[in-house]
Amino acid sequence: MLPDVPDFDIYAIDHLPENLIVADQRLIITWDDGKISHYPFVWLREYSPDAGTFNDITREQNIAVTDLPDELNISSTEIGADGSVIVNWQPENLDSRYHPGWLRAHCPSNPKPNFELPKRTPWTATRTATSQAFPPTFSGALINTDKEFSEWLGALHSSGVAVITDLPIAPEALEKVVDRIGPIRTSNFGRIFDVELKAETNSNAYTSQPLRAHTDLATREYQPGLQFFFCMENSVSGGETILTDGLAVAEKIRTDHPDEYAFLTEQPIPFVNTDRDSEYRYEVPILETDHHGDITTVRFTYWLRAPMTGDLATLDSLYSALRLFHHYADHEDYQLRFPLKPGDLIGVDNRRVLHGRTGFSPDVGHRWLRGCYMEREELESRLRVLDRQRRFRSA
Amino acid sequence: MLPDVPDFDIYAIDHLPENLIVADQRLIITWDDGKISHYPFVWLREYSPDAGTFNDITREQNIAVTDLPDELNISSTEIGADGSVIVNWQPENLDSRYHPGWLRAHCPSNPKPNFELPKRTPWTATRTATSQAFPPTFSGALINTDKEFSEWLGALHSSGVAVITDLPIAPEALEKVVDRIGPIRTSNFGRIFDVELKAETNSNAYTSQPLRAHTDLATREYQPGLQFFFCMENSVSGGETILTDGLAVAEKIRTDHPDEYAFLTEQPIPFVNTDRDSEYRYEVPILETDHHGDITTVRFTYWLRAPMTGDLATLDSLYSALRLFHHYADHEDYQLRFPLKPGDLIGVDNRRVLHGRTGFSPDVGHRWLRGCYMEREELESRLRVLDRQRRFRSA
Structure with missing residues (x-):
């Protein structure tokens, strides 16, 4: 033996x-x-x-x-x-x-x-326009198979976004899918949060106002790696989902705007999220890179920037860099825009792909998403185990 | 107004x-x-x-x-x-x-x-020997007051370890305390885990073997920031708790062994934690530093190092650096060693303070700890809010 x-x-x-x-x-x-x-x-x-x-x-x-x-x-x-x-x-x-x-x-x-994880591939709206299947979309009827599930996870890893359609429209549908990946990351917004209009709210997410392309929870040292949204209802006028690949934006800035790129990767920026019962703070460059110079985190919860300190030249550089980043992140060449339908589940790499929404009228219809966070490493672990099981079966 | x-x-x-x-x-x-x-x-x-x-x-x-x-x-x-x-x-x-x-x-x-967070102060066994109150210890009878609770959290932040004694010996005692800080971080070991002898186990923690000073979950990009242990039973012979301040060890190596310090802060080391249903991998230097050069994470789950790759000189440097780190981390000048008593709750900064235990006989008595993880930023947020509330009261 x-x-x-x-x-x-x-x-x-x-x-x-x-x-x-x-x-x-x-x-x-x-x-x-x-x-x-x-x-x-x-x-x-x-x-x-x-x-x-x-x-x-x-x-x-x-x-x-x-x-x-x-x-x-x-x-x-x-x-x-x-x-x-x-x-x-x-x-x-x-x-x-x-x-x-x-x-x-x-x-x-x-x-x-x-086994090696698939490569991360940046995308823009124009570079994906010829492909019918972007964001990568999978059928809720097939997602129970390991093969389809692996492909969805692989697409989420490499594109930073992947969709499942036609899941049963039920509050537990979100957990049924994400529990197959790994543990959910609980935050001060809870384990699962309901994104809908709330009167006494603690986040702009729970209003009807438009949200530009952003990442969530920039104040956390480990900004959540994955975010999942499951659409329960979407009968409002407006409220379309916006997606921008922050990796593509960062690479564009690296190539065309080296000064701003240096600022974005080197200058720590203070973030704060203050509530009646919490106060998260963290100071870090908007773009984090690893020892290869590859971008590991894009941090852009723009409304959670804390008042910047430093000399006036640094403050000037901050606003130039922010305007530039918004310019691309909000540009139609970089942005996907589509309505979520009830039964759709979308996974987003929250350290890479920015999400947002168009505003909607609070008076007609109802928009209700259920959301949760998870770490990237749970997705990576699941991909490795699914591939290991496949290899055992074929051995 | x-x-x-x-x-x-x-x-x-x-x-x-x-x-x-x-x-x-x-x-x-x-x-x-x-x-x-x-x-x-x-x-x-x-x-x-x-x-x-x-x-x-x-x-x-x-x-x-x-x-x-x-x-x-x-x-x-x-x-x-x-x-x-x-x-x-x-x-x-x-x-x-x-x-x-x-x-x-x-x-x-x-x-x-x-408000500013208290400074982190390195400690060794000899530097704390004159102080009666190390690790900082608080009474379970008083911990319900915001003042005592703040002091415990402040001590945990600055020393990387703080104890509460004489809590009710009940499985829910752990959650009652830590829920007052912030959300628990669930891992593949669950939300709360029971550290006791298990036959069909997936971690060395659940055996009776000795564990040298180590951190937990080195394979996670964000190695858990805090770990809490609550002692339910400890009637075994042996099983003493070991604590070493990894910050003190790292500073000693920085001062006396610059080559090894450079290796430990610069050379990515692969870690792996493989189980039947998970496979976490991450590659990162053992000591992570911020842009000031201050150490932010000590990563030393020594039994989760993956087989190192690279040239033979790099492998030689790895083993020299590991031996040196163990030398200090396991040295009596750096190590606290004491038995946990039922009703004791100990909080440890798992990105800084290494913990371990002496071996114990599996046949006589029972050792049962309940544990959980949490991020450092939850502690920091709670300290800020408690101070804010104090300021509101005194305003």
Whole structure:
């Protein structure tokens, strides 16, 4: 039987080890396609799948690096009949058996993950005009299948927006879908919130006024990664949904307006959301980037900016940058605009895609959306698990 | 009557405006203590507390910067008998009345916030040994008062750990306290989780094995900011609680080991938490810093590191840095160690203070903690609101 792996995944064996060399504190494997992998001793030792190193129920490490001997050595190596790699560790005299598929997938210099998340692809209104299917739209009748559900989630990940139509028009319809992804993130607006006209309200969302393209909850250090809206009723005149890809806006500004781009990515901006029973504050650039320079968060709850402090030149730069960002975010070339129908569920990447609505008359008809937040990582986790299950089925 | 302010706060009027000048697209106020404040037109205009600009129920802005006229002007200014500042905006012909306390507090070049969060103060075992009251400890009998509750929260913010003793030993005791702060963050371990021995488990936390000082959920982009544990039972031999201030460890490494500090703050490290129904992954330096270079997150769920990739020199640096971090985090000079008693509730800043436990015998006695997560910003929001309420009462 092939050795256990230190996770819950399945690893194809596309290549077998042909030769093992121990040298320079590492195990060097030559594979049957000529590729060579180098595994440092401590690296290899800490991922030994034996029950002392990995808890075989949780598949979590039982040890820390400091629990291992200072001087590790391999006294013997062997390639098993099934291609497994067997080494004897000294001074522990521990025999460790490694799965060749796992070793190959985790080659430190050339890893091959079983699954990679789809790429994020920016979009504009004009760049999607030729496609009938934007935003990506899926049928509520089919969403119960893992295949359709995966495709919806994949589209939501790569486009930052994806729709399901024709779900049963019932208050619990939202949770029935999103519970299949992961835990909902509760905020001061509750776990599920009803977006409709409210007299005694604590958010502009609960009025009939128009809302320009924006993200939600800019005052949270981790601005909610995903937002879901389910349409229960929409019989008002107006109240159309607006969507703008903040990633496309940011890339446009990066290319054409480098000064404003530098300001937006570097200058911390104060945000505040104050209510009778809460007061959230956070100071952060409007565009956050990772160590590759890729944009990770667009933060644009424009009505929650706190009064800016700083010298007058900084304040001037702020207003120039804001006007520029609004210019593109509210421009028809960048904006999708469509009415939600009862039974529609829309998922939006709230750290990337801005949403808004046109104003509506509060006197005729009723507009009622149910909404909730969730982290991006729940979507990513679900995509990985669905793909893992697919691989198990096809193995 | 004094003008409204664009938030829910109260502003003391310690100084009155003495003179107003309009020049260079700004209003210049000379105060009665000789201080001078400059308010750019667009800044001043966008915080006009009139009902068109600010929704007087939500106290949120109704407008975006792009809704304002391109060319703003002030045609007249006046200081009211109550010290309010009245300006007439053109071309809108809008009279705006500003509260002098609000204006002074928000002076762009010299703001004076009503409230500032307490400073974070690193601690070690030796630096706290002379103090009887560390970790800061509060009585369950008094925690119902806002004053005691504020002090507990303030201590939790500044020390990263604070205890309440002698709460009623009941499963709901945890929620009764933490619900007063803000919403709990649900994870794949649930909203509230029971830390006790479990046979079919998905986390090392639910075993009897020792756990070195660590943070929880390193695989989440936003590693939970706060963790609360409430002790229901603790009759085992062993199972003592371990606490280490990761901030103190990081500062020690910054001072004495600059190469390792650079690695820990700059090199993204992959983390993975894989289960039958979830697979969370994130890649990030172990120490995250803000634009001031201050440490915002210590990430050290050591058993959730994914197999590292990269060149062999990077892998060598990883293991050196990990050994160094463990060395301090597990060192008696840095570590507090004490048994939790039934009725104790401990709050820990999970992005800063590492926790752990000594192993215990699974056969004698029972150890049962109830736990949950929450974001740091809920604590900060609650501290602000409690202070605001205190100021309203004393006004």
